[in-house]
Amino acid sequence: MATTIIDVAKEANVSPSTVSRVIANNPRISERTKQKVREVMDRLDYHPNFQARNLAAKSTKTIGVIMASSSVLAFQNPFFPEVLRGICSAAHASKYGMYLSTGETEEEIFDEVVSMTQGRRVDGIILLYSKVKDRTMDYLQSIDFPFVVVGRPFENEASVTYVDNDxxxxxxxxxxxxxxxxxxxxxxxxxxxxxxxxxxxxxxxxxxxxxxxxxxxxxxxxxxxxxxxxxxxxxxxxxxxxxxxxxxxxxxxxxxxxxxxxxxxxxxxxxxxxxxxxxxxxxxxxxxxxxxxxxxxQIYDLGLEATECLLNKMDDPKLPATHRIIGAKIITRESCARRGID
Amino acid sequence: MATTIIDVAKEANVSPSTVSRVIANNPRISERTKQKVREVMDRLDYHPNFQARNLAAKSTKTIGVIMASSSVLAFQNPFFPEVLRGICSAAHASKYGMYLSTGETEEEIFDEVVSMTQGRRVDGIILLYSKVKDRTMDYLQSIDFPFVVVGRPFENEASVTYVDNDxxxxxxxxxxxxxxxxxxxxxxxxxxxxxxxxxxxxxxxxxxxxxxxxxxxxxxxxxxxxxxxxxxxxxxxxxxxxxxxxxxxxxxxxxxxxxxxxxxxxxxxxxxxxxxxxxxxxxxxxxxxxxxxxxxxQIYDLGLEATECLLNKMDDPKLPATHRIIGAKIITRESCARRGID
DNA sequence: CTGAAAGCGCTTACAG
DNA sequence: CTGAAAGCGCTTACAG
Incomplete structure (x- = not known):
């Protein structure tokens, strides 16, 4: 069995509560105790169990990323890796993890989102697409779960947080x-x-x-x-x-x-x-x-800013919906020319 | 608070154990009871809490996917979305989820892998790359954690499960x-x-x-x-x-x-x-x-088969290491021609 | 500044 | 076929 917080507590002659507080870097613990406990954690190669921590703390520190259905297209679309890179980068900066949807049909995706949210597998969700009459989005809104859309919502634009180009x-x-x-x-x-x-x-x-x-x-x-x-x-x-x-x-x-x-x-x-x-x-x-x-x-920025918005939202669920518009510009190359004289 | 197994148990006049067994579709529960419990689960819109379930069952039903460092290149490389698609598809078929690494440096990735494995965040790991003298791979081997490499390992080839082209x-x-x-x-x-x-x-x-x-x-x-x-x-x-x-x-x-x-x-x-x-x-x-x-x-197949190998490995950790070689073939187009006479 | 205790929401031997 | 109980490994009021 892996070493637990109890093992560390015993070895360091403190209570598990104290070890827990050291992990969280609680300011009420003395530096001396922190040092001692940390030394033991290192020595025993202790790593907190995520499930236990998440269960007790009621947070998962992970973001669910939902791709559009028909995965072939979603993956082949060059949009996908780039937006993921933006998300990754922002998530990483805030020490969040990323959980990716695997559903292939709209139905499967919907079910996945329901179980992700109800089952508290993630703290927030990024919808990588915005569809007309999207059940999934309606659902997320109805249960008031923190989410953000990359794209403009079809309905309830004002009340949904999203990031999009104009x-x-x-x-x-x-x-x-x-x-x-x-x-x-x-x-x-x-x-x-x-x-x-x-x-x-x-x-x-x-x-x-x-x-x-x-x-x-x-x-x-x-x-x-x-x-x-x-x-x-x-x-x-x-x-x-x-x-x-x-x-x-x-x-x-x-x-x-x-x-x-x-x-x-x-x-x-x-x-x-x-x-x-x-x-x-x-x-x-x-x-x-x-x-x-x-x-x-600026696909990367779409992903990055979406994640930042989500992080804010998760921090304070009472925050009003925000909308960020990412700039875009025409990169002129050689496929357009002045119209010839007919 | 979300509805729990206790709520369902009360409503259905059974014990939580029974509800748990219905969720797992345990054959020892009578069809009659299953029906009754399922009806209540539906009615209360019950969804099991992942953290609690994972903690108790000591499994997470998720696969960790580790990308090579320097995310810009990793994401930009067209290899990435395609191999991910293969992984996704196999994971989905076995009802596994996917957890993506976000680390940017080799150091960060290593730390991530340590905490993923020690913290039991994932049941198995797919390494999307094979590097010379890779600490991460050595580490996974040393703790005997189920993992598979997309690519041929530099060392210990015989004892590591991998999927690669020749x-x-x-x-x-x-x-x-x-x-x-x-x-x-x-x-x-x-x-x-x-x-x-x-x-x-x-x-x-x-x-x-x-x-x-x-x-x-x-x-x-x-x-x-x-x-x-x-x-x-x-x-x-x-x-x-x-x-x-x-x-x-x-x-x-x-x-x-x-x-x-x-x-x-x-x-x-x-x-x-x-x-x-x-x-x-x-x-x-x-x-x-x-x-x-x-x-x-056949990048898609690399991802797909890697995942299958991993799933097997997780099923039975005592299984010997397997190596799958994915075929490849030259797609002849127009960028090669017979050598001209000098 | 620290600890004892309750609790997070499940699963799973064990017993019947 | 079903239930009571212990336990998974943490966190967090509460108390001192």
């Missing part, structure tokens, strides 16, 4: 950038519309067009799932339009890569024939040919 | 492939030599050359850190050699991308002027221009 504004900015290059016929390949981020970016796209007096065309709007499933024909349709687009906004770099590959096979040149810009600024985007113009949404 | 053989195969294309002057950009994987691949490279009767040239061997720090000049040196290489093997796709970008700036064409092949077969490798020939090492 996706609507960024998407509008992207459109403006293309407009400034002389483009008018701008296609938009958006993400899954069940995620709020996809809706926000679409809204930004539409608003910017409207501001510029350019009507929104349904045919210019695709979902990235279409491209990933049968990319060639979706892109084909786009390029057989009477006014074929001269610019295209992709929901993320992966989609952009996919599209560029398809275009290449059709001998459509980027950026000469069509300008392409996307979101997320993947590490590899600079290595693509042409190097991809992409929006840096 | 990196030596694969590297040799890569060389043979290039030889078959007529290349003789083959450069090798390897990984950090503190990792066993880097050593194995280098060994495979050297062996294959030797078998082919081609002397190993120190000038043809670089470490990827050199390329990442001051890529241009390292590559420059390579191309100013009297016999400049006509082929190059890169430790991973990221390094290959980096090199290709540098070459492009020098107007050295891949594959006309130099053939490039690398390891890991990143999702995006097919989208690079030219599409990158790369070795698929």
């Amino acid at each position: 996706n609507t504004a960024i998407a509008a900015e992207v459109v403006d950038y293309l407009l400034s290059l002389g483009h008018q016929d701008i296609a938009f390949v958006g993400g899954d519309i069940n995620y709020v981020v996809s809706r926000d970016r679409l809204a930004g796209y539409q608003q910017a067009l409207e501001t510029a007096g350019i009507p929104f065309q349904q045919a210019y709007y695709l979902q990235d799932s279409t491209v990933n499933e049968d990319g060639a024909s979706a892109i084909d349709a786009l390029f057989h339009l009477p006014n074929r687009p001269t610019a295209l906004i992709a929901h993320d770099d992966l989609t952009a890569y996919e599209i560029i590959s398809i275009l290449e096979r059709k001998e459509i040149n980027v950026p000469t024939d069509i300008s392409i810009i996307s979101f997320n600024n993947h590490v590899l985007s600079q290595h693509l040919r042409p190097p991809l113009t992409s929006v840096d949404i | 990196n030596t053989a694969i590297a040799a195969e890569v060389v043979d492939y290039l030889l078959s294309l007529g290349h003789q002057d083959i450069a090798f950009v390897g990984g950090d030599i503190n990792y066993v994987v880097s050593r194995d691949r280098l060994a495979g490279y050297q062996q294959a050359l030797e078998t082919a009767g081609i002397p190993f040239q120190q000038a043809y061997y670089l470490q990827d850190s050199t390329v990442n720090e001051d890529g241009a000049s390292a590559i420059d040196a390579l191309f100013h050699l009297p016999n400049r290489p006509t082929a190059l093997i890169a430790h991973d796709d990221l390094t290959a991308y980096e090199i290709i970008s540098i070459l492009e700036r020098k107007e050295i064409n891949v594959p006309t002027d130099i053939s490039i092949i690398s390891f890991n077969n990143h999702v995006l490798s097919q989208h690079l221009r030219p599409p990158l020939t790369s070795v698929d090492i």
Whole structure:
């Protein structure tokens, strides 16, 4: 059996309470006693049992991280490691541990969250996604468990703590950038519309067009799932339009890569024939040919600040909901060009 | 306060022991009682407290996943999300949870592992890397804690359970492939030599050359850190050699991308002027221009099988160490070509 | 500044 | 098939 607090207490000729207080570095214990107890802890190679400590103290010092369902996509998405890195870094700084969800379906994830929270496996939860009508989020709110969302909540925005980019504004900015290059016929390949981020970016796209007096065309709007499933024909349709687009906004770099590959096979040149810009600024985007113009949404900071918000919330559950907006900026590379004269 | 086993027991008119047995689905409890108790659990929305259960049962049903130090690299490495996906999937199938290390330095990671194991925070550990002279691994072995390594251990290979590719053989195969294309002057950009994987691949490279009767040239061997720090000049040196290489093997796709970008700036064409092949077969490798020939090492399977091995080990700690070798294969794309006539 | 005691919420021999 | 009791290894009022 591993050595326990009792062993240490006996060896140091103090009570277990005292050992416990030394572990917690309680100021009411004399330095002399602390030294003595610490020496014994070292000598016996004592390490407190987490379960016992957590049970007694009613806290776990761990954060639950919930990924979106369909793990293949969640993991493949370059967003994931980067946001995790941010979370990791903030958690580590506050000596918190990270517990990762493993559920694969929405149902499983929901059940996992219920048992994580009810079973007190974690002290707080970070939701790595924001979905329309999300049971999990509703549930967390209903039991008043400390949580924070990376992304803007679909409902109850004011009462939920979240960290997000201003996706609507960024998407509008992207459109403006293309407009400034002389483009008018701008296609938009958006993400899954069940995620709020996809809706926000679409809204930004539409608003910017409207501001510029350019009507929104349904045919210019695709979902990235279409491209990933049968990319060639979706892109084909786009390029057989009477006014074929001269610019295209992709929901993320992966989609952009996919599209560029398809275009290449059709001998459509980027950026000469069509300008392409996307979101997320993947590490590899600079290595693509042409190097991809992409929006840096500061994923690491999203994770970092989400964790800080959560830590605050856990510290003081009565704190009002906070919202942090992380800046983003267009990283100009070579996939966008001034519109040629038709 | 959350509802406890006592609440359920009272409500169902049984003892807490019985409720506990119903939770564990103990066959000695009658179906009738089970039904009754389950109904009450549902009605009261009861969820067992993990800490209490773990403390009493002396098991945590969670796996600790330890990443290599220097988290920036660990996270950025595309290896990470993919191996995690494999682990996740196997853990989930066995209803295990995942606890992630957050340490940033080797020292911190070591301390984390000590407290994870001594503090019984996890039942088993997966080491996501294998380093030369690794304290952490030595420690795990010394306390006889269930663990498995993704990668080949540097020492005590026979007594440590691990999952790995046969990196030596694969590297040799890569060389043979290039030889078959007529290349003789083959450069090798390897990984950090503190990792066993880097050593194995280098060994495979050297062996294959030797078998082919081609002397190993120190000038043809670089470490990827050199390329990442001051890529241009390292590559420059390579191309100013009297016999400049006509082929190059890169430790991973990221390094290959980096090199290709540098070459492009020098107007050295891949594959006309130099053939490039690398390891890991990143999702995006097919989208690079030219599409990158790369070795698929089946990262997902590495994670999956490592977890299975660990689960077995935890089930029966007396089991002898097992070693699983995961297959790998060269995915031929367009970055390698037959050697031109000089 | 320190200790004795109760309690955190479970599981599991032991007994019947 | 079920229950009473001890115990898992801590923390934390309470008391002095």
